[in-house]
Structures are given as structure tokens and as C-alpha cells.
Amino acid sequence: MSESNALANGLAGAGGGIIAQIITYPLQTVNTRQQTERTLKRNKQSLLLQSSNTTTTSAPGTLLQILHVIGSEGWGGLYSGLKPSLLGTAASQVINFNVIQGLGIYYYFYQIFKNKAVAIAAARKLKGHGDGTVGMFGWLVVAAIAGSLNVLLTNPIWVLVTRMQTHTQAERKIMEEKKEALRMAASESSLAGSILREKLAELDSKKPRPYGTIHAANEVYSEAGIVGFWKGVIPALIMVCNPSIQFMIYESSLKRLRARSSKKQGNVTALEVFLLGALAKLGATVSTYPLLVVKSRLQAKQEIGASNSLRYSGTFDAILKMIRYEGLPGFYKGMSTKIVQSVFAASVLFMIKEELVKVFISLADKSKKVVSNLRN
Template identity: 70%
Template sequence: MSNALLNGLAGAGGGIIAQIITYPLQTVNTRQQTERIAKNRKNSDSASESKPPKRVSPGTLYQIIEVIRNEGWGGLYSGLKPSLLGTAASQGIYYYFYQFFRNKAEAIAVARKKKGVGDGTPGMFSWLVVAAIAGCLNVLFTNPIWVIVTRMQTHTQAQRKIMEARRDAIISEYSGSSSTDQTILQKKLAEIELMKPCPYGARNAVGEVYREAGISGFWKGIIPTLIMVCNPSIQFMIYESSLKHLRAKRATNKHGLKNATALEVYQLCALAKLGATISTYPLLVVKSRLQAKQEIGGNIAFRYTGTLDAIVKMIRYEGLPGFYKGMGTKIVQSVFAASVLFMVKEELVKAYVLIAHQSKRVLRNVVTFEEKDLLGFVL
């Protein structure tokens, strides 16, 4: 098995385990990112562009409890199946191409060393380029899966907003003082309260996206997602540089360990992911807004036509804090998930190498034993 394929499969396995463990936090974080909360605005706003209602964003723990209370434990795992498919495909594709181009970069560095240039190892810029290329290829292949996952994670939230818009419209229509109007109003409101959300699976999400925007709808948010390739690029730059420093330090200690332990890999990856997440989080919020179901209602602040439109409206109606909604949840989820992923991936690679080495040794011993038996028989 090639080194690139081995890392790709190990990355897919590690990604699946990390996704299952941290998925509830990811679901809540996606809902936090797509929740619109307006900043305080002056009364000089035009009547045609009324501001969204002011709401206070609840905390992560409260939102988890609310999801469980209203939707059951299954609500925290909405879209898990396509998410696991996306994680396996995403991590497999990413780590395959990352290892493939990493091998190329290392070969180039060795060739440059023979010419008297460099120390034979790729520099920080090389790691950035390698991670960026792998990330771009990963995004182009897997973006449709994440559009579907985002729709499934935010479907209940979107349905609730639709019901709120209907309720407000009915109240506005039947707000007269007559007893007949009040009776009709109460009846209409009771009907809305009795309405239950329709079952919503991956097929529903695919059909909804296709009806809204056709095939191109499955690549919504592709621009901020491609820009966000710098997230894993920054992450791998920090990780590889830290790992290189650790190995260089270990090389001076003849009696010490040569390779990083699972705990050290976990710690290095946590540090790398933390730095990458903080620097690129606003792009993640914009991407989630574009991929989620666009709000239905009269307020244009709730609908985005593209990346630039989303950025402009978020600045205008929500201010800069809107770009950092749910960042605390995301830091916990992404750092923990990335650390588990790296640790599991590295251990899977080590296990495969160990098993392969043991298998070769056993096979070699068997062949040697058979040769001795054959020699004894001939003699």
C-alpha cells in the first residue's frame, strides 16, 4: 500500500471517529452561525428595509438542552449519515493528496540539498502550498455533501422561523378589535401550534437545494470555503513546524524517543487547530449562512444572494460580532475533533506499519524454515 493511500485511509478512519464524538457540538454550532441577531439600529432606516428583531443568543449548553427537549437526542445528530460520508470522503481525499504532494515536496527538498541548497526538509511555505492544493481539491469534490449536511442540521431552525413569520402575518391580518376577528385569530394560531415539522432526510435536502438553485446550488458557499483552505494550511504549517522542532530536539537526545507520542500529537494538533480556527472563523460563518436554507419572510436582511451580499448584510445588520457567533463552541468542537483525528490517524498508520513489518518477518521466517526443510530433504 502506498504511503499516500495509507494516510488517506487512516485519515478517513480518524475523521469518522472524531465526527461521531463531537457531532452534537457541530450541530449546535451550525445553528449558532446561521442564527440572525440584529444589532441596535437607529430609526433612520428606510421602511422597506426593516431591521431583524433583536434577540439574545442563548449559550451552548442551553441550546443543547433545548434541542434534546424539543427534538430528542436525534436532533443533535441531524444529518449524521451524510456527515460521516462527507467526513470519510473529505479526510480520505485530503490526506491522500496531502501525503502525495508532501512526498513530492520532500523529494524536491532532498534534491535541492544535493545541490547545496537547504537542509533537505521542506520549509513553512512548502507546507502551506501542499496543504492549500490538497484543501482545494477536497473542497471541489466534497462541497455538495456539506451543503446537504448544513441543510439537515438547520432544517428545524428554519422551519421554526417560517412558522414565526406565518404567525406574525396572521396576527397582523386579524388584529382588529371585533370578536369575530379575535375568534379567527385564535383559531389560526391554534392551527399553527398543532402543525408538526415534516420528516426531513438527505433526499429532502437534495430536492430542496436543486429546486432553489439547480446543480449550482450544491456548490453554494464555494468561494468562502475555498478561501478557508488557508485554515488547514495554517493548521498544518503550525503542526509540521512544531513536529519538526520536536523531532530535532529529540535527535540530540540519543536515549530519548524518536517519534512523537500520541499525547504529544494531540497537544501539537490542538495548538495548531486553535490558531487556524481563530484566524478563519468569520469565513466559516459566511459559508454556513450561504449553505443554510434562506429565510422566508419580508426582511431582506435574512436572505443572501452571494458571498459579497452576505458579508455586506452581516456588517450592516449585525455588526462585526455577527462574524464570530458560536466561536467558543467551534473552538471546543474543532480543536477536540482535530486532535482526536490526528491522534487516531497517526496510531492507525503506526499500527499498519507494525503489522506489515511483523507480517514480513513472519513470512521471512516461514520461507527460511521451508528452505531448511528442503535442504534437509535433499541431503
């Protein structure tokens, strides 16, 4: 496959990714808030923390959360962080990487390493080894290399997206803590009722609203400096196996489907690609979801869990504290929402990507013919 096909895949991946992102973004916002919500295990230790107002109640269902966000924050609340998220999607698929011909980080490198893997398989066949096709392990390696490059270069964008999606949630927690502190101060120092009511009314009047990208960037930098933009990069790098599993299932299934279609003298339809994309993403999401929750917890504003027991210094600290205070269910918070969002988004992405690749390649072939005719 030529390098022009890598360009076609990069551009097509960007188009499909951006459209899928816009359609499913409200579900993504709600899912991030579900992941970062703390619900402690019901034991003596959690009851002690509940008495100090450091725990949270169980999150409502996805639909109820969507309606709640619309009611309290407007439609803008569901689309908090959309701009950097679209940039992140474009960066993952079609960013200008040091102006290397405007090609995409993930799909470009995926296509390049895929071409190399195919060439190696063909060379091995000539030497009498293998059948000339790339095996499942080969697809895993190809997707892992492309995914690692993508994660390292785009993690700062996703830190900002997570901050913007969970900002109002974090601010609401902070306000509740301030109110509780006022009530405790009133009980200890006999603070006048009118003064207490005045201060509480002042806090009630401050409704948290989504903030912008620059605000989020300044907040991250003020908290942890440049390093803060790479919070959650370790689980994100481990999660490279997510697209690896996804593309392994997709490529292997697509190869079998194309072989079956060629025998019937037919082409793979857009619906079939849609269903393959859904199946591939479902398998990848279920197997790697706990890492996604850990990543979101690290990237979100730590005030969501004001207690030291709910504040994380790193990946392993987050994993140990989640096991200790929330149990295994904590690693699967919001998974049903994520499955619906990611499977639908992946299906749309693959379907649009395959169709756009056909269009781009067709246009490229036509342009080559035109140039050839002009030369002749």
C-alpha cells in the first residue's frame, strides 16, 4: 500500500472520528463524571468517612444525569471541553506532526507500520515461512506502536478535556465542603444564625459553570506545572492495548469477511463494517475499562475527593486506594454508558472512515489519470 493510502487513512480517520465525537459527546461527558464520582464501600471505615462528609452518594442513571446537567448547566454543560476534545480527536487521527505532510499521528503511523508488517509477512512467505498474511500478534504490535506515539503527544489535550468535563462536579463538591465547614464552625463558636444564613445564601448563589480551555490549562499548570499535562499517562500508555485489541479483532474479522465476499463476488458493505467496528470496540472496552477509570481519576481535579484517602499521587496509589476504599466495583463505574458511547462512536468512525478512504483513493486515481493524459 502506498504512502498516499496512508494519507487517505489519516484524513478519513479524522473525518470519522470528529463526526463520531460530536454525536456521542454528551454520553462521554456523563461517563467521565460517573468515573470520577466516589462511592465508598459500606464498612466501618467508610461509615467513619461518611460522618466527616467525604463520601458521595451513588450516581443516578445516565439519562437522569443528562437531564440533570441540562437542567442545572444548560446544553453547554454536556459539551464542556468539546473544542479541545475535537482537537484531541483530530490529533489522534490527523494532526500536523511537525508538519510531516499534514498526516495523522495514529492512523498515519498505524498505516505505515501496517505496511511494514505486510511487507515482512510477504518476504517471509518468499523464504518459505508463513502464508504471507499478518497474524494477530503482528496487528497487536502495529497498533501498540502507533497508540504509544499518539498517547505521548496528545495526553495534554485529554487532561484539559477531563478537567472541563468534571469542573462543575468538582466545584459543587468544594461548595458543599465549605457549607459543611460553616455549619461546624457555627456549632462550635455559636455563630449567629443570621450570619450563617447569609454566608450559606452567598454560597448557594454561586452556581458552578463550565469554564474554558485557557482556564483549564492555567489551573493544571498552577497545580503541577508542565508535568501536570501528562497526568494519567501511565494508564493511558497501558491502555494502548485497547486499540490494539480493537484493531486486532477488526482487521482479522474484516480479512475473513472480505475473503468470503470475494468468493461471492461481492463487496463488504458499510453496514457490515459498522457491525465489525461495534464488535471490535466492545471487546476492547470491556477488557480495559478499569484503566480508563484510573486515568480519569488522575486527570480530574483532585478536590472531587477532598479526603487524603481519595486523593491520588500516582497510578499505583490510585489503584490501591480505589481497591481499599471503593472495592472492585469502583473500577467499573459508568461502564454501561461507556459501552454505548464507545461502541456507537467506533461503529460510526469505521463506517465513515472506510467510505471516505474509497472516495479519497478514487479521487487520487482520477487525478493521476488526468495528469497522465495531460503529459501524453
